[in-house]
Amino acid sequence: MAAKDGDTVAFSPVVFTGDAATWSASNLVLRGTAAYAHLKAQGVNAGGKGTWVIKGNNTVLENLEFSEASVPDQNGAGIRQEGDNLTVRNCFFHDNENGILAGDAANSDILIERTEFARNGFGDGYTHNMYINHVKSFTLRYCYSHHAKVGHNIKTRALRNFILCNRSLDGTDGTGSYELDLPNGGYTVIAGNVFQQGAATENPTLVSYGEEGLTNTGSAVQIINNTFVNDRPSGGTFIVLAAATPSARVMNNLFVGPGTLISGFIPDSSANLATQSPGFLDRAGFDYRLAAASPAIDKGADPGRLDGMALLPDMQFLPPGQVLPRPVKGPPDIGAFEYDGSAGIGYRQASARSAKGQVQDIGVLYGGGRLFFGAIDPVDGLGRTVRHSLKSE
Ligand SMILES: [Ca+2]
Numbered sequence: 001m002a003a004k005d006g007d008t009v010a011f012s013p014v015v016f017t018g019d020a021a022t023w024s025a026s027n028l029v030l031r032g033t034a035a036y037a038h039l040k041a042q043g044v045n046a047g048g049k050g051t052w053v054i055k056g057n058n059t060v061l062e063n064l065e066f067s068e069a070s071v072p073d074q075n076g077a078g079i080r081q082e083g084d085n086l087t088v089r090n091c092f093f094h095d096n097e098n099g100i101l102a103g104d105a106a107n108s109d110i111l112i113e114r115t116e117f118a119r120n121g122f123g124d125g126y127t128h129n130m131y132i133n134h135v136k137s138f139t140l141r142y143c144y145s146h147h148a149k150v151g152h153n154i155k156t157r158a159l160r161n162f163i164l165c166n167r168s169l170d171g172t173d174g175t176g177s178y179e180l181d182l183p184n185g186g187y188t189v190i191a192g193n194v195f196q197q198g199a200a201t202e203n204p205t206l207v208s209y210g211e212e213g214l215t216n217t218g219s220a221v222q223i224i225n226n227t228f229v230n231d232r233p234s235g236g237t238f239i240v241l242a243a244a245t246p247s248a249r250v251m252n253n254l255f256v257g258p259g260t261l262i263s264g265f266i267p268d269s270s271a272n273l274a275t276q277s278p279g280f281l282d283r284a285g286f287d288y289r290l291a292a293a294s295p296a297i298d299k300g301a302d303p304g305r306l307d308g309m310a311l312l313p314d315m316q317f318l319p320p321g322q323v324l325p326r327p328v329k330g331p332p333d334i335g336a337f338e339y340d341g342s343a344g345i346g347y348r349q350a351s352a353r354s355a356k357g358q359v360q361d362i363g364v365l366y367g368g369g370r371l372f373f374g375a376i377d378p379v380d381g382l383g384r385t386v387r388h389s390l391k392s393e
C-alpha cells in the first residue's frame with residue numbers, strides 16, 4: 001500500500017484477512033469509512049513486527065479493528081508505532097500478542113481515545129493490551145481496556161501521562177497483571193477512571209507507579225476521582241507508589257474490596273473513601289455508578305487545577321462505552337461517577353438526526369431534576385452536552 005505524505009486512505013467496513021503493511025509516509029489518515037474495517041492478520045506480519053508498522057509521523061487511525069497479530073518472536077502488535085505522533089480514535093484491538101506497541105520516540109505525542117482493547121497478550125507477561133515506551137506524552141481517554149492476557153491493560157513509560165475517564169477491568173476471569181502500569185513514573189494525571197481487579201489476576205496490584213525506578217524527569221502523580229474495585233478474594237494492593245516518588249496526591253478515590261489502599265510511599269491524601277458498601281448500581285455487572293444511598297455522594301472536594309488543567313473530571317465513561325458530561329450537583333462525589341438526583345440515575349442510548357441529516361448516537365443521562373443529552377461528535381468522537389433541561393421533580 002504505497003501512500004504519499006498527507007494522504008487519506010479509506011477502508012471499507014469489511015474483513016481484510018492476512019493483510020500486513022508498513023506505512024512510511026507522514027501525515028496519513030487511515031480510516032474505516034463506516035463501521036470498523038477489520039485487519040485480521042492471522043499471523044501475516046510486516047517486518048516480523050505486526051500487522052501495521054507505522055514509520056511516518058503524525059498518523060491518524062480511525063474506525064479500524066485489529067486482531068490475530070502474531071510474529072515469530074511472540075511480540076507482534078496490531079499497530080507497531082515507530083514514527084512521531086499518533087492518534088488512534090474509535091478503534092478495537094483484540095486477540096493480538098500486543099494491541100498497540102509504541103517504541104521509544106522522544107518527541108512523540110500519542111493520543112488514544114474511544115478505543116477498546118480486549119484479550120491481547122501472548123501470555124508471557126511481556127505483551128500487553130497497550131505498551132507505550134519512552135515518548136514525550138501519552139493521553140488515554142474514554143477507552144475500555146480489559147482481559148489482557150497475563151500482561152497489563154495499560155502500560156506506559158511516557159514522560160508525561162494523562163489517563164482520563166477510562167475503564168480498565170479484569171472482569172470475572174481476566175488474567176491481567178496491572179490495570180495500569182507506569183514503571184518509570186513520569187508527570188502523571190490519573191483521573192476519572194474505573195480500575196477493577198478480578199479473582200484470576202496474575203498479581204495482586206491494580207495500579208503501579210515507578211516500579212522500575214523513577215527515571216522519567218519531573219515525576220509526580222495525581223490520582224483523582226477514580227473508582228477502584230478489588231474482586232480478588234485474598235486481598236491485594238490498590239496503588240503501589242515507588243518509595244522515592246517526589247510528589248503524589250490521592251484524592252476523591254473510592255476503594256472497594258479487600259486489600260491495602262496505598263503502599264510504598266505516603267502521598268498527600270484526602271477525601272478518599274474505602275467501603276465494602278459503596279452503593280453501586282450493579283456491582284456484579286461492573287456498573288459502578290452510584291445509587292441514591294451511596295456513602296460516596298457529596299463526600300469529595302474540589303481537587304483544583306494542575307498547570308491550568310482542572311483535575312476534577314468533566315466527563316464520565318459509562319457502560320457499555322458512552323462518554324457523557326459529568327453532572328455537577330453539590331460537592332463532588334467520590335469516585336469516577338457523579339450521582340445526579342434523588343430518584344436514581346439512569347442512562348439510555350438512542351440516535352437522532354442532526355440538522356444536517358446525519359444520524360448520531362445520543363446518550364440521555366437522567367436523574368432527579370435534570371436531563372443531559374450528550375451527542376457523540378462524528379469528527380472527534382467525543383461526547384458533548386448538547387442540551388441540559390429541567391424537568392419536574
Ligand atoms: Ca492485578
Ligand SMILES: [Ca+2]
Pocket residue numbers: 297298328329330331332333338339
Ligand atoms: Ca455531588
